Amino acid sequence: MTEIAxxxxxxxxxxxxTDFRKSVKAEAGEKIVFSWMVWPDKATADTATRR
Incomplete structure (x- = not known):
């Protein structure tokens, strides 16, 4: 992995x-969190996420 955000x-x-909270249908009191990972190539990503 080369990066994680x-x-x-x-x-x-x-x-x-509209807004981000409406787009995910967040209810009162819920907090929004999202993340992504950048891999050097698809083969590495597939290996890392294989279950």
Whole structure:
């Protein structure tokens, strides 16, 4: 793996028409977290995530 990013909800304003919270149907009190990993190539990613 060459990079990992983890993003936690902070200072994300509610939108008037749509926003990130609405896009994931978050309920009151829920926090939004998302992350991704960057792999050097597909073969490495497949090996690392194989179950």
């Amino acid at each position: 983890e993003c936690w909800e902070e200072d994300v304003a509610d939108g008037k028409v």
